[in-house]
Amino acid sequence: xxxxxxxxxxxxxxxxxxxxxxxxxxxxxxxxxxxxxxxxxxxxxxxxxxxxxxxxxxxxxxxxxxxxxxxxxxxxxxxxxxxxxxxxxxxxxxxxxxxxxxxxxxxxxxxxxxxxxxxxxxxxxxxxxxxxxxxxxxxxxxxxxxxxxxxxxxxxxxxxxxxxxxxxxxxxxxxxxxxxxxxxxxxxxxxxxxxxxxxxxxxxxxxxxxxxxxxxxxxxxxxxxxxxxxxxxxxxxxxxxxxxxxxxxxxxxxxxxxxxxxxxxxxxxxxxxxxxxxxxxxxxxxxxxxxxxxxxxxxxxxxxxxxxxxxxxxxxx
Amino acid sequence: xxxxxxxxxxxxxxxxxxxxxxxxxxxxxxxxxxxxxxxxxxxxxxxxxxxxxxxxxxxxxxxxxxxxxxxxxxxxxxxxxxxxxxxxxxxxxxxxxxxxxxxxxxxxxxxxxxxxxxxxxxxxxxxxxxxxxxxxxxxxxxxxxxxxxxxxxxxxxxxxxxxxxxxxxxxxxxxxxxxxxxxxxxxxxxxxxxxxxxxxxxxxxxxxxxxxxxxxxxxxxxxxxxxxxxxxxxxxxxxxxxxxxxxxxxxxxxxxxxxxxxxxxxxxxxxxxxxxxxxxxxxxxxxxxxxxxxxxxxxxxxxxxxxxxxxxxxxxxxxxxxxxxxxxxxxxxxxxxxxxxxxxxxxxxxxxxxxxxxxxxxxxxxxxxxxxxxxxxxxxxxxxxxxxxxxxxxxxxxxxxxxxxxxxxxxxxxxxxxxxx
Numbered sequence: 001x002x003x004x005x006x007x008x009x010x011x012x013x014x015x016x017x018x019x020x021x022x023x024x025x026x027x028x029x030x031x032x033x034x035x036x037x038x039x040x041x042x043x044x045x046x047x048x049x050x051x052x053x054x055x056x057x058x059x060x061x062x063x064x065x066x067x068x069x070x071x072x073x074x075x076x077x078x079x080x081x082x083x084x085x086x087x088x089x090x091x092x093x094x095x096x097x098x099x100x101x102x103x104x105x106x107x108x109x110x111x112x113x114x115x116x117x118x119x120x121x122x123x124x125x126x127x128x129x130x131x132x133x134x135x136x137x138x139x140x141x142x143x144x145x146x147x148x149x150x151x152x153x154x155x156x157x158x159x160x161x162x163x164x165x166x167x168x169x170x171x172x173x174x175x176x177x178x179x180x181x182x183x184x185x186x187x188x189x190x191x192x193x194x195x196x197x198x199x200x201x202x203x204x205x206x207x208x209x210x211x212x213x214x215x216x217x218x219x220x221x222x223x224x225x226x227x228x229x230x231x232x233x234x235x236x237x238x239x240x241x242x243x244x245x246x247x248x249x250x251x252x253x254x255x256x257x258x259x260x261x262x263x264x265x266x267x268x269x270x271x272x273x274x275x276x277x278x279x280x281x282x283x284x285x286x287x288x289x290x291x292x293x294x295x296x297x298x299x300x301x302x303x304x305x306x307x308x309x310x311x312x313x314x315x316x317x
Numbered sequence: 318x319x320x321x322x323x324x325x326x327x328x329x330x331x332x333x334x335x336x337x338x339x340x341x342x343x344x345x346x347x348x349x350x351x352x353x354x355x356x357x358x359x360x361x362x363x364x365x366x367x368x369x370x371x372x373x374x375x376x377x378x379x380x381x382x383x384x385x386x387x388x389x390x391x392x393x394x395x396x397x398x399x400x401x402x403x404x405x406x407x408x409x410x411x412x413x414x415x416x417x418x419x420x421x422x423x424x425x426x427x428x429x430x431x432x433x434x435x436x437x438x439x440x441x442x443x444x445x446x447x448x449x450x451x452x453x454x455x456x457x458x459x460x461x462x463x464x465x466x467x468x469x470x471x472x473x474x475x476x477x478x479x480x481x482x483x484x485x486x487x488x489x490x491x492x493x494x495x496x497x498x499x500x501x502x503x504x505x506x507x508x509x510x511x512x513x514x515x516x517x518x519x520x521x522x523x524x525x526x527x528x529x530x531x532x533x534x535x536x537x538x539x540x541x542x543x544x545x546x547x548x549x550x551x552x553x554x555x556x557x558x559x560x561x562x563x564x565x566x567x568x569x570x571x572x573x574x575x576x577x578x579x580x581x582x583x584x585x586x587x588x589x590x591x592x593x594x595x596x597x598x599x600x601x602x603x604x605x606x607x608x609x610x611x612x613x614x615x616x617x618x619x620x621x622x623x624x625x626x627x628x629x630x631x632x633x634x635x636x637x638x639x640x641x642x643x644x645x646x647x648x649x650x651x652x653x654x655x656x657x658x659x660x661x662x663x664x665x666x667x668x669x670x671x672x673x674x675x676x677x678x679x680x681x682x683x684x685x686x687x688x689x690x691x692x693x694x695x696x697x698x699x700x701x702x703x704x705x706x707x708x709x710x711x712x713x714x715x716x717x718x719x720x721x722x723x724x725x726x727x728x729x730x731x732x733x734x735x736x737x738x
Contacts, residue, residue, distance in 0.1 A: 007410035014399060115496060116523065124498040125448050126424055131459075140436035218402065219431045222498070224424035225398050261403045265411070268392050268404075277366055280358025280393030 002142075009145045011261065016152045017213045019253035022237045023159050023246060024206030030244035030305065031167055032199040033179035034092070037100035038107030039207060039234050041087075042080040044226035046208025047215035048114065048121050049079030051129025058128070062120050069133040073212045080208020081201050083110075088200040092193065107231060115223040126222025129215060152213055156250070159206055163246050166202075175199055233260070236287075240294050242301025251303060259290060347385040349646075351637065352408030354401050354419035354429065357393045361551065362421060364618075365444060365630040366391055369418055371617055372634035379672040380679070382638055383646040394420050401425040405433040415650045416440045416637045421626065423448035423498045430454070430464055439463065439650035440657075442637045444630035447471050447499045455702035463654050465703040467632040467694060469599040471502045474574055476734045477597040477709045477725065478547060479510035481572050485595070487544040489517040490572070493534065493558055494549035496523035503549040503574060513737040519543040524554050531558040535565060545570035551625060552582040559586050569593045576625045583714045591714045595722060599694055599707035610670045610693040621718045628693035635670060636660060636690060636697060642675075643682045661698050662687035696727070706731065 021043055028034040054072030057064030067075060091102045114121045121127045138144045166172055177185040178192045185192055215221040233256065241252020263286050267279035275282070294301070353369055356362030373389045381387055390412050394401035401420050408414045417439050420426045426446040431454075434441040443466040454460055482490055490511060494500035500523070508518050519541025522534045535558060538546065546562060548555055548571060555577050563569070569590055575598035583591060610631060614622040622628060636657060641648065643656035659665070660678065665687030668674040678688045690697055695707040709730050711723040725733070 003410040003413060007407055010406045010410070011403065014403060112525075118501070122450075124424075124496060124501045125450055126427060126498065128427075128450060128454070144436075217432065218398070218428035220428045222398070222424035222427070224396065224422060227397070229395075229397055230399075260400065261407065264392055264400070264404055265407050268390055276370075276391050277357050277363050279391075280356070280395055283393065283395075284358065 006142050006145070009142070009149050011258070013145065013149045013152055013217060014214075015254045015257045016149070016156045017210050017217065018234065018237065018257055019250045020152075020156055020159050020213070021207045021210035021234050022241070022249040022253045023156075023163055024203040024210065025234055025238050026203075026243065026246060026249040027163055027166070027175075027199055027206065028203035029238065030249070031172065031179065032175045032196060032203075034196060034200055034203075035096055035100040036103050036200070036203070037231060038087075038103035038105075038110070039231040040226045040228060041103075041107040041110040042084055042204040042207040043211035043214070043230065043234075044107075044110055044114065044221070045080040045083045046076040046211030047221040047225065048076075048127065048211075049208065050076030050212035051127050051215045051221055052121065055127070055129040058122065060119060061122055061127075066130075069216075073209070073216070076212035076215075077205045077208040080211065081205040084201045084204030085197070088197045092196050092200060104228070104231070107226070107228060111223050111226050111228075114226065121221075124223055126220055126224075128220055130219070132216060132219055148217060155209065155213070159209070160246055160250065163206075167246070171195075171198075233257075236291050238301075240291065240301060242303040242305065244305030245301065245303045248301050248303030248305075252301065255302075256287075256290075260287060263287065348388050349382055349385040349641070350388050350390055350412050350414050351416045351418065351641075352405065352412060352414035353389050353391045354394045354404045354408070354417065354425070355391065356396045356421050356425075357391065358395050360553075361625055362394075362396075364624050365421065365626045367618070368614075368622070368627050368630040369444075369634040371614070372631055372638065375613070375672040376635075376638050376675050379676040382641045383644075383648075385646065387638065389418075390414065394422075394425050396422055396425065398425050398428050402428050402432060405429045409433055409437045409439050414439065415648065415653060416442065416641060418442050418444070418630075418633055418637060421445045423450065427451070427454075430460065434463055434650070435459070435461055437650070440465075440637065440640070440654045442466070442633045444468060444633040445626040447502060449502055452702045452704055455704075460703065461651070462703070463650060465633075465636070465654075465657060465699055467629045467636065467692075467697060467705055468626070469694070469705050469707040471499065471506055472734065473599055473707060473709055473730055474597055475503055475506035475510050476730070476737060477711065478507050478572050478574065479514055479516070479737070480733060481595045481597060481711055482511065482516055482545060482547070483514045485545070485570065487516060487570060489519050489541065489543045490545045490547050491519045491538040491541055491543040492521040492547045492549065493524050493538055493562075494521065495551055495554065495576075496525045500524075500549050507547060507549070510737055517543075524550055524558055526554060528554075528557075531561050532565075534558065535561040535567070538562070539565055539567055544568065545572060547572045548577060549574045551576050552579045552585075555582055556585040559590075563590055571595070572597070575599065578712065578719060579623050579625075580620070580718065588714055588716065594713060596712045596714075596719070598710050598712060613671055622693070623718060631670065632690075632692035632694050632697055635675070635692060639675070639678055639682075639688065639690060642679055643688075657699060660688045661690050661696075663689055663696065663698055665689040667691050 028036045050072050053065050053067045053075040055063050115124050182192050237252040237256040242248025263283050355366040357366045373387050392404035423446040426443050441464050445468045494504040520538050522538050571594035573596040639660040640653045640656040643659050644653045666681045667689045668678040670692045708727045709725040712719045
């Protein structure tokens with residue numbers, strides 16, 4: 001029984017971290033219509049940034065800053081934000097699929113940079129960074145995971161509240177106006193370029209937060225953590241949950257990550273012994289089917305976006 | 318209606334009785350679970366998992382571990398750290414395994430070690446993770462002695478590769494290496510070894526997986542006009558890169574890491590081009606157990622165990638199970654880890670790597686003796702950091718499989734490595 005609880009806590013930590021990243025993507029795609037195909041670059045920038053800034057000295061590598069943990073995490077988010085700002089200035093004039101392709105390319109370039117630049121992040125060997133914070137005081141067991149989960153949940157709720165407030169604000173209405181019809185928005189005196197950049201950077205900072213937490217929890221990050229699969233997983237979570245709806249984004253993260261892990265568990269337990277070696281491939285097929293099924297029968301996601309004319313106006317009446 | 322109910326009740330009663338008696342029967346031959354997190358969805362990962370399962374079958378044939386049947390719960394890591402760590406956590410928490418085999422990539426093994434097995438006090442035995450980061454972690458005392466790997470550190474491989482170049486009289490070598498943790502490690506080490514022997518490295522070029530062509534990489538390696546080419550690659554990329562190398566007029570003087578010891582590579586490149594290609598590998602000892610591993614493997618899978626990590630996977634699984642046997646029933650991960658030294662004791666009774674060897678080991682261990690496991694990769698012996706050293710062999714391709722060119726005993730290897738320093 002304690003094993004099950006312990007596993008569920010572990011699962012919830014990873015799912016909550018991914019949910020934060022999905023919320024970041026939801027701001028970009030769901031609310032602003034920016035097709036970010038390089039989620040993993042910003043996630044990775046957050047993870048590497050946090051571990052490099054908070055870590056001790058490493059042989060022949062950048063590091064040794066040993067910052068106080070919350071500062072390191074903020075630094076990781078800032079790294080993701082800086083990357084997003086640079087990328088945004090270069091690419092945000094592109095539309096839709098062009099933006100997707102260029103951001104995807106940036107994510108692949110980022111992965112290759114980290115794989116090859118051994119002085120920066122340890123190359124393919126990965127980066128060990130620092131031990132989990134407060135580990136000395138709390139040990140490494142179940143108690144630690146529970147407290148870590150609480151911290152992640154607090155950050156998830158804060159991110160959610162922040163985004164709900166942002167989306168309901170006049171700025172949020174501008175985002176949707178740009179998403180629906182940029183020319184019309186411009187004709188009303190809005191400046192789409194700046195607003196798009198702001199949304200892109202904000203979403204990426206949130207992804208950087210998720211990456212920083214991820215690196216902290218595993219106390220390790222390597223180029224294998226930032227393969228394009230992660231971008232695909234996060235997109236699947238948003239599509240299934242419901243683009244444009246923050247609750248849907250969180251729900252999608254838990255559902256898809258749950259399906260991903262539960263299918264592996266179920267196949268290892270119930271598949272016949274001869275099929276055991278092929279469960280990995282079967283799992284890919286199952287997950288692919290779920291996503292295709294969603295797109296065919298419920299393309300708006302489980303919790304679709306609720307369109308409102310003006311939320312502020314509604315509360316006044 | 319009533320009758321119907323009664324019938325149902327009696328049927329239920331019979332069914333329950335049957336279930337209970339089945340339960341009693343099962344309790345006699347109990348089951349111990351071990352976990353495995355391996356990349357079964359990758360072409361070269363599946364045989365590694367098959368080999369581990371093969372060991373479990375052999376041990377069960379010999380009567381299981383501590384009187385219990387062994388069941389290996391296999392999970393796919395998908396070479397994704399998140400997925401691998403989650404699978405490991407599920408195995409430890411839900412299935413209660415005390416021994417975890419895996420993973421292959423260091424990038425997956427490392428987070429499993431730091432966030433699952435060390436906190437959970439579970440023995441982790443990796444067949445194939447080669448990163449030097451594990452040694453560093455162990456030196457800092459952060460693995461709590463729970464991590465072992467049967468993949469001889471890349472140092473042996475690199476040193477013997479450099480020795481081949483020296484023996485063949487090459488003055489300059491170009492290096493092509495797989496762009497992952499293993500390849501980068503290998504490249505760093507062998508470049509230093511070449512330098513120590515006075516051999517010029519004209520270029521060291523990273524080869525990324527899955528590219529349609531490696532012309533650019535091969536051209537840059539060719540530009541230094543080297544005497545020989547060193548290949549730290551896997552079969553797929555190796556085949557593609559060597560074909561381009563040869564078609565652009567590169568030399569046939571090649572030195573290969575053990576990962577290219579594959580029939581597929583030989584057939585796809587063509588044996589006629591590999592006459593001057595020498596491979597290196599950590600070697601089997603000159604004892605019957607190594608032959609019996611090969612024979613048993615061929616009988617089971619219909620082919621020689623040529624592929625990355627197969628012998629290592631065999632030894633990892635067997636040593637873990639031997640340690641479990643030594644630790645007795647219901648032992649925890651740290652107790653099992655403490656027994657690893659007892660089953661790989663150089664002064665112990667030698668046992669072979671098969672079902673009979675396992676049965677023999679059981680008797681010795683039950684009598685309080687120690688065992689020297691003579692495995693598929695040699696007389697495996699771990700140092701304090703859980704790393705292994707091993708004898709080495711130089712090989713080349715032949716019509717059937719490979720043939721041995723030179724054998725270096727453990728002392729030869731150690732002396733040669735020391736001479737490079």
